[in-house]
Amino acid sequence: MIRLENVTKTYCGRPALVGISTVVEKGEFVFLTGPSGAGKSTLLRLLYRAEVPDQGRVVVAGQDLTTLNRREVAELRRRMGVVFQDFKLLRRRTVGENITFVLDLLGLPEREQQRRAYHALRQVGLQHRLSALPEELSGGEQQRVAVARALVVQPELILADEPTGNLDPERSHELMGFFREANYRGTTVVVATHDVSLIAAHPARTLVLERGRLVQDRWGPP
Numbered sequence: 001m002i003r004l005e006n007v008t009k010t011y012c013g014r015p016a017l018v019g020i021s022t023v024v025e026k027g028e029f030v031f032l033t034g035p036s037g038a039g040k041s042t043l044l045r046l047l048y049r050a051e052v053p054d055q056g057r058v059v060v061a062g063q064d065l066t067t068l069n070r071r072e073v074a075e076l077r078r079r080m081g082v083v084f085q086d087f088k089l090l091r092r093r094t095v096g097e098n099i100t101f102v103l104d105l106l107g108l109p110e111r112e113q114q115r116r117a118y119h120a121l122r123q124v125g126l127q128h129r130l131s132a133l134p135e136e137l138s139g140g141e142q143q144r145v146a147v148a149r150a151l152v153v154q155p156e157l158i159l160a161d162e163p164t165g166n167l168d169p170e171r172s173h174e175l176m177g178f179f180r181e182a183n184y185r186g187t188t189v190v191v192a193t194h195d196v197s198l199i200a201a202h203p204a205r206t207l208v209l210e211r212g213r214l215v216q217d218r219w220g221p222p
């Protein structure tokens, strides 16, 4: 599903990622961990083509991301569910519209959009906030909307950047359960987190980054 070949990314002459090579097979569940600034977000950004590497190749779903045009990037992103660190909810749209928006991009009929949006919000316990604007929600609630939006498209690949950052332990574990369910159904999942206790509670393959380098590829917390 994902192949990184000797990937290097530099910002203003400072390396954010150095010589990263790894493969994530279809259907795997992988944590990406490491201290703040280790390069976790940068690596995820390369995977949804928000960035391109300075050197090396990033291949996702059989496509070399450096060679894609805009339309191909948009098509690829429709097959992914991305949970951003800052949620990226549409501020002027309601919670419900934030979800139906992505379903509309997939061309689903309106009734199906409404049905799926309600179901996805119910899953994260926010169906009663369907008509609220994001700013009327707490940080943790916004995060759950962002997760619902990623799951609702039934993606082939989920990329989540600190998806439990604003949640209490109970909600965090519930949310990991949703990712696990998607994973059981065949979705490849990559979760970036610095929370080692989250990895301990849900052991899985764990890639450890330190100062831009992949220093461990292991099972469970480092």
Ligand SMILES: Nc1ncnc2c1ncn2[C@@H]1O[C@H](COP(=O)(O)OP(=O)(O)OP(=O)(O)O)[C@@H](O)[C@H]1O
Pocket: 011, 012, 015, 016, 034, 035, 036, 037, 038, 039, 040, 041, 042, 043, 194
């Ligand atoms: N757009 C940017 N411009 C300049 N430097 C950047 C940019 N994005 C990231 N960096 C730098 O690249 C390095 C890796 O950052 P990154 O955000 O990927 O780390 P991270 O592991 O996700 O950290 P955190 O856990 O704090 O989110 C850091 O030194 C950071 O300052």
